[in-house]
Amino acid sequence: MLEAVELRKVFKGKTAVDHVSLYLDEGESVGLLGPNGAGKSTTISLISSLLAPSSGDVRLNGNSVIAKPQQLREVIGVVPQEIALYEALSAYENLKFFGRIYRLQGKQLEMKIQELLEVIGLRDRQKELIKTYSGGMKRRVNIAAALMHDPKFVIMDEPTVGIDPQSRNHILETVRLLNREKGTTVLYTSHYMEEVEQLCSRVYIMDHGRIIAAGTTEELRRILSGEDTLLLQLDKPDEKLAQELRELEPVRQVEEMDSGLKLIVTKQSHLLSEVVQAAERHRVQIINIHVQTPTLEDVFLHLTGRTLRD
Amino acid sequence: MISFFKKDFLVYWRDRKEIIISLITPMVLITVLSLALPGWVENSTKSLQMKVAFVNLDDEETGLQQIRELLSQQTLPQETKDLLGQQLEQSAPAGLFKQVLQEDSVKEIVTLVELDNEEALRRLEDGQIDALFTIPEGFTFAVLNKMLLNEGEGSEILITADDGSLQVDVLKDIIGSFTRTLNLQAAIRHVSAGNPDLDADRLMADSEIGGREIVPGVKIVTSFQYYALAISIVFALMISVTVSSKAIAEKREHTFERILLAGSKPVNYLSGKMSSTICLSLAQLVIVLLLSHFIFGIFTDRSWQFWTGMAAVLIIMSVCMGALSSLFTALVFRLDDQAASGISFIAVIIAGSIGGSFVPVYVLPEWLQAAGEWTPNGLGLSVLLKWLQTETINDLSDAMLKLAAFSIISFGLAVWIFPKRGRVQ
Ligand SMILES: Nc1ncnc2c1ncn2[C@@H]1O[C@H](COP(=O)(O)OP(=O)(O)O)[C@@H](O)[C@H]1O
Ligand SMILES: [Mg+2]
Numbered sequence: 001m002l003e004a005v006e007l008r009k010v011f012k013g014k015t016a017v018d019h020v021s022l023y024l025d026e027g028e029s030v031g032l033l034g035p036n037g038a039g040k041s042t043t044i045s046l047i048s049s050l051l052a053p054s055s056g057d058v059r060l061n062g063n064s065v066i067a068k069p070q071q072l073r074e075v076i077g078v079v080p081q082e083i084a085l086y087e088a089l090s091a092y093e094n095l096k097f098f099g100r101i102y103r104l105q106g107k108q109l110e111m112k113i114q115e116l117l118e119v120i121g122l123r124d125r126q127k128e129l130i131k132t133y134s135g136g137m138k139r140r141v142n143i144a145a146a147l148m149h150d151p152k153f154v155i156m157d158e159p160t161v162g163i164d165p166q167s168r169n170h171i172l173e174t175v176r177l178l179n180r181e182k183g184t185t186v187l188y189t190s191h192y193m194e195e196v197e198q199l200c201s202r203v204y205i206m207d208h209g210r211i212i213a214a215g216t217t218e219e220l221r222r223i224l225s226g227e228d229t230l231l232l233q234l235d236k237p238d239e240k241l242a243q244e245l246r247e248l249e250p251v252r253q254v255e256e257m258d259s260g261l262k263l264i265v266t267k268q269s270h271l272l273s274e275v276v277q278a279a280e281r282h283r284v285q286i287i288n289i290h291v292q293t294p295t296l297e298d299v300f301l302h303l304t305g306r307t308l309r310d
Numbered sequence: 311m312i313s314f315f316k317k318d319f320l321v322y323w324r325d326r327k328e329i330i331i332s333l334i335t336p337m338v339l340i341t342v343l344s345l346a347l348p349g350w351v352e353n354s355t356k357s358l359q360m361k362v363a364f365v366n367l368d369d370e371e372t373g374l375q376q377i378r379e380l381l382s383q384q385t386l387p388q389e390t391k392d393l394l395g396q397q398l399e400q401s402a403p404a405g406l407f408k409q410v411l412q413e414d415s416v417k418e419i420v421t422l423v424e425l426d427n428e429e430a431l432r433r434l435e436d437g438q439i440d441a442l443f444t445i446p447e448g449f450t451f452a453v454l455n456k457m458l459l460n461e462g463e464g465s466e467i468l469i470t471a472d473d474g475s476l477q478v479d480v481l482k483d484i485i486g487s488f489t490r491t492l493n494l495q496a497a498i499r500h501v502s503a504g505n506p507d508l509d510a511d512r513l514m515a516d517s518e519i520g521g522r523e524i525v526p527g528v529k530i531v532t533s534f535q536y537y538a539l540a541i542s543i544v545f546a547l548m549i550s551v552t553v554s555s556k557a558i559a560e561k562r563e564h565t566f567e568r569i570l571l572a573g574s575k576p577v578n579y580l581s582g583k584m585s586s587t588i589c590l591s592l593a594q595l596v597i598v599l600l601l602s603h604f605i606f607g608i609f610t611d612r613s614w615q616f617w618t619g620m621a622a623v624l625i626i627m628s629v630c631m632g633a634l635s636s637l638f639t640a641l642v643f644r645l646d647d648q649a650a651s652g653i654s655f656i657a658v659i660i661a662g663s664i665g666g667s668f669v670p671v672y673v674l675p676e677w678l679q680a681a682g683e684w685t686p687n688g689l690g691l692s693v694l695l696k697w698l699q700t701e702t703i704n705d706l707s708d709a710m711l712k713l714a715a716f717s718i719i720s721f722g723l724a725v726w727i728f729p730k731r732g733r734v735q
Contacts (some may be wrong), residue, residue, distance in 0.1 A: 084564035088324035100313035101572040
């Protein structure tokens with residue numbers, strides 16, 4: 001088991017990570033969810049021994065690894081948020097270098113490189129330089145580089161930001177394969193709710209350096225059991241209508257979306273008619289009303305009053 | 311370690327822009343500067359002129375008298391004794407040496423003043439003269455005794471100078487060629503003593519004395535030679551900065567974090583920078599110098615000894631550049647990027663300037679020239695220029711030891727200041 005205990009990191013007076021505790025049981029797939037600036041990357045650097053915490057501890061099977069991270073470093077693979085590759089080298093050369101520094105050699109090294117290139121689907125383009133790759137291809141190599149030494153724990157920091165859907169699916173598939181078929185423990189950081197909901201059995205939600213909620217996806221959704229999500233599809237956006245709805249008693253949150261409004265409301269039967277009347281007063285036509293079961297996105301909105309993508 | 315070398319080498323190698331800069335620019339600069347500023351280099355190396363005092367501590371008459379007495383005691387044929395006796399007057403060695411100094415080719419360089427010992431030393435200290443020749447006491451007797459009778463240890467003319475400069479090398483050469491002449495004479499005399507058919511004087515006339523033979527080692531540095539060496543060396547220095555600056559990208563792009571996570575030792579990481587810089591700067595030096603040689607013919611008719619010596623200096627200098635590169639890399643991790651590249655840049659500009667890479671060292675004030683020899687590029691350049699002129703092995707080995715020490719210290723320093731915590735800041 002890998003655990004973080006009351007981790008704290010202060011940068012020049014600014015607390016980036018504030019008493020964060022979390023754990024990863026072997027074979028689990030755990031999500032770390034939070035908007036930009038929440039402190040996810042810093043938390044990962046602390047856990048993976050790249051940063052020294054201001055206070056708190058990181059433990060591997062109960063032993064602190066802060067002072068002597070060597071034991072931990074052998075069993076974790078970290079996929080950084082940035083593309084941490086040599087642009088001037090090919091995918092093959094990058095993997096070879098990173099494999100070598102993990103003391104892989106000869107046939108074993110060669111086989112591992114080809115195996116991972118197969119997994120990320122870049123075998124036929126392995127000789128091309130990283131700088132000629134698309135963002136998605138770079139991201140895939142970025143993952144492979146962290147897997148060269150068959151780590152027991154893999155920590156991924158937003159591995160899918162800013163890439164095409166095809167690469168994204170490929171990456172999600174890779175993570176699933178790692179976790180389900182190889183039994184690798186995964187900590188998956190993201191600000192995409194859908195990904196975490198799909199991949200992870202347990203989730204930590206982070207905001208402003210703190211863990212604000214934790215549990216299985218089911219447990220987290222239950223936070224919202226007293227609430228519904230209403231999706232209103234409107235013919236045109238209307239600021240004033242949103243304002244008026246916000247002031248209604250049972251409405252907890254109103255979020256403006258592309259095609260209308262998203263309302264989080266306490267379960268109440270006569271609300272719908274009030275919404276319809278308000279729309280009529282503002283001469284906005286409701287095209288569709290949809291009552292949704294809550295998602296993690298809604299949980300986050302509920303907890304912080306903000307959406308994840310702000 | 312090999313993997314770090316390969317990585318650093320490839321990263322540089324793929325940077326075509328960098329490669330072109332390090333090969334084309336020097337060639338252009340060498341051509342332009344050599345054609346534009348030949349006078350700055352060539353006039354300065356021509357002026358080997360020096361004032362030398364001649365101090366004679368020997369009593370020539372007494373020496374000759376002693377030899378005459380010894381000769382008369384020898385059991386030699388009377389004929390030979392007469393012949394030797396006749397020649398004694400002309401062959402007083404101190405006199406012969408003075409004759410050598412009167413030769414035109416020597417007079418071009420050496421202005422002679424005859425002084426007593428104290429006065430000469432005083433003027434040397436004041437810098438009014440550059441060196442002094444001392445004929446030691448008993449010189450005439452010792453030399454003739456050795457020469458004519460093959461007895462005793464002989465004697466030597468002494469040179470005193472306050473620094474081991476090129477000029478002293480020239481003086482040594484003059485004495486060296488004088489001694490060879492004496493030895494030749496002695497040999498001929500011994501042969502002719504047993505064989506009256508041989509005419510010693512005729513043989514002497516055939517042998518080469520004077521003329522070019524007197525200052526055999528010293529050659530003038532041409533502006534092409536100067537700039538080929540100076541420019542290629544400063545570009546090697548720049549390679550060390552460029553290779554180390556790739557560490558900024560490794561820090562920024564987090565590849566260094568991966569290296570840390572793999573548990574690699576700082577020494578391995580730094581030796582990757584060092585070894586790749588050694589290869590790259592050596593390749594650069596060799597290519598630029600060979601190109602200059604083939605295009606401008608700068609080293610034609612040189613001995614294999616010259617080429618070997620130059621290769622040795624270039625190799626050890628590349629090692630220095632490698633060590634510097636590791637030091638600059640360590641700075642990148644110790645300071646922030648801007649500060650580190652600022653410091654490396656300033657270091658190269660200063661070392662390049664006082665080391666004579668931008669303007670000929672000869673135009674710098676003397677104290678700056680001296681300071682320049684404390685930079686690896688400056689020392690390398692000055693020793694290669696000397697080597698071009700005199701091929702004196704001692705100068706070479708001295709400088710190579712210093713360069714080796716410089717490399718060891720720089721690399722040690724790099725390892726020492728490299729952050730050890732194995733964490734990023
Ligand atoms: N090296 C640093 N120095 C100062 N502040 C930092 C540093 N790294 C991160 N921060 C700050 O810490 C906070 C959390 O950052 P980060 O961990 O990158 O968040 P996330 O990964 O969730 O987007 C941010 O406000 C960021 O500005
Ligand atoms: Mg982040």
